[in-house]
Amino acid sequence: METGLSVLIGLFFAVSVYLMLSRQLVRILLGIAILGNAVNLLIFTSGRLTREVPPLIPEDSYHLLVETANPLPQALVLTAIVISFSFFAFLLVLAFRAYQELGTDDANEMRVAEPVDEPAPPQGY
Template identity: 75%
Template sequence: METLFAILIGMFFAGAVYLMLSKYTVRILLGVALLGNAVNLLLFTSGRLTREVPPIIPAGEDVLTSSAANPLPQALILTAIVISFSFFAFLLVLTYRAFQELGTDDTDEMRLAEPRNEPLPPMGY
C-alpha cells in the first residue's frame, strides 16, 4: 500500500511542478493547490497509518511502549490544510486583482501590460 501511495505522491508532485511552470496564473494556482495535497499525502504516508496499527491506545497499555499509530503526522496535516487553504485564498485574490488591473492572466503579457489608471474605490473609513 505504501508503494501505491509513493507512486501517487510522485504523480502529484510531477503534476504540480508541470502546472507551476505554466505561464498562466490560474494553472500556477492549481499547481500550488496540488503541491499542498501532495505534501499532505506525503506526511500522511510517513505516519504509517495501516490496519495493523490502531490509532487508539488500548486500555491498560503503557503510553510509551504501545504500538499505536503516531498522531504527529495527522496533526501536521491538519495544520498544513489550514495554511495551504489560506495561502491559496491569498493567491486567488492576488491573481484576480492582477487580472482586473492588467486584463490578462498570461505572465508574459503581464510584464508588458500597463496598469489601468482608474481610481480605486473608497475604502469606507
C-alpha cells in the same frame, strides 16, 4: 498500499511542477493546490498507514506496552490543510485583482503591462 501512494505522490508532484511552469495564472494556482495535496499525502504516508491501537497509556504503566498509532502526522496534515487553503485563497484573490488591473492572465504579458495613466518604470536594471 504505501507503494501505490508513493507513486501517486510522485505523480502529484510531477503534475504540480508542470502546471506551475505554465504562463497562465489559473494553471499556476492549480499547480500550487496540487502541490499542497502532494505534501499532505507525503506527510500522511510517512506516518505509517497500518491500523494500530490508539496512543493511550494504561494507569498502572509509565510507558506504552504495545506499538501505537502516531498522532503527529495527522496533526501536521490537519494544520497543513488549513494553511494551504488560506494560502490558495490569498493567491486566488491576488490573481483576480492582477487580472482586473492588467487585463491579462499571462505571466509574461503581466511583466510588460503598464497602466495607461502611469509612467513607465526606469529601464536601467
